[in-house]
Amino acid sequence: MAVLEAILSPEWSSRYHSFDAGWGLGEEMAAMRDGSGDEYSIVFSAAGAYVRGFAHEAVMSPYGDDGSWPGVLDSVPEVFRHCVEEPAFCDEDGMPVVTACLWREVGDGRWRVGEIDYPDGVSDPDGAAGLFGRLVDPSPEAFRRFAEDYYEVPVDLDAVRHVYALRPLTQAVVTAPNADLAAKDLADALAAARYPFVAS
Numbered sequence: 306m307a308v309l310e311a312i313l314s315p316e317w318s319s320r321y322h323s324f325d326a327g328w329g330l331g332e333e334m335a336a337m338r339d340g341s342g343d344e345y346s347i348v349f350s351a352a353g354a355y356v357r358g359f360a361h362e363a364v365m366s367p368y369g370d371d372g373s374w375p376g377v378l379d380s381v382p383e384v385f386r387h388c389v390e391e392p393a394f395c396d397e398d399g400m401p402v403v404t405a406c407l408w409r410e411v412g413d414g415r416w417r418v419g420e421i422d423y424p425d426g427v428s429d430p431d432g433a434a435g436l437f438g439r440l441v442d443p444s445p446e447a448f449r450r451f452a453e454d455y456y457e458v459p460v461d462l463d464a465v466r467h468v469y470a471l472r473p474l475t476q477a478v479v480t481a482p483n484a485d486l487a488a489k490d491l492a493d494a495l496a497a498a499r500y501p502f503v504a505s
Contacts, residue, residue, distance in 0.1 A: 306439070307335065308446060309468050311494035313456050313482050321455060326499040337436070344402075345436050346394060352384040353413065357394050358405035360432020365404045374431070377406050384410060392398035405431040410434050444467045458482075473501040 307324035314320045315505030319338060328334035328348065335347040348355060362368070378389050378401060385408050388394065395401050402450040407418045424430050439451060445465040452460045461481035468478065475497065476488045489504060501503050 341409040353410040355385040355388040358436040376419040380419040391471035405433040473503040
C-alpha cells in the first residue's frame with residue numbers, strides 16, 4: 306500500500322499509508338494517517354509486532370478521561386513497553402495517543418489485547434474496525450476501491466496486483482496509475498520500504 310501510494314501521491318505529507326524499513330534499531334514501521342486525526346502505527350521487530358491505533362472520535366479516546374482507557378495498555382509486555390512510551394506515539398504532554406492496541410510476540414499463536422471493559426451499547430468503541438479495515442481485507446481490489454475514492458483518480462488494477470505480488474517496480478507499472486511520474490523520483494520511498502526496482 307505504501308509503495309502504491311508513493312506512486313499516486315509523490316508528496317509524502319499527503320499519503321494515507323507509509324512504510325519505513327529503518328524506523329528504529331532493528332525495527333520497521335507501517336503507518337496510516339487519514340488527514341482527519343485517525344492513525345495507526347505497526348512496529349515490526351525481532352520480538353514480534355506491536356500495533357497502536359487512534360480513532361479521534363472513538364468513545365475510548367484518551368482525551369475523554371485524560372489517559373488511555375483502562376486495560377488498553379496495562380498488559381503490554383515488557384518487550385513492547387518502549388513502543389507505549391515512544392514520543393512519536395504520544396502527545397506533547399507524553400500521553401499515549403491510543404484507542405486500540407494489540408501485539409503478537411514471536412512464538413505467539415494469536416494476537417493479544419489487554420483485559421478491557423468495553424463500554425456497553427457502543428459500536429466500534431475503540432475505532433479498530435474503521436482503522437484496520439484495509440488490513441483485514443488485503444486484496445488488490447480493496448486497495449483500488451480505497452485509492453479511487455481517496456485520491457479521486459482511476460487506479461489500474463494490474464499495477465496494484467503487480468505491487469501486491471511484490472514484483473520489482475518498473476517504469477511501466479509506475480506510469481499505469483500516474484503517467485506524469487518518473488520511477489527515479491520514487492527512489493526515497495522505495496529505499497524506505499526496501500522495495501525492489503528494475504531500471505528500464
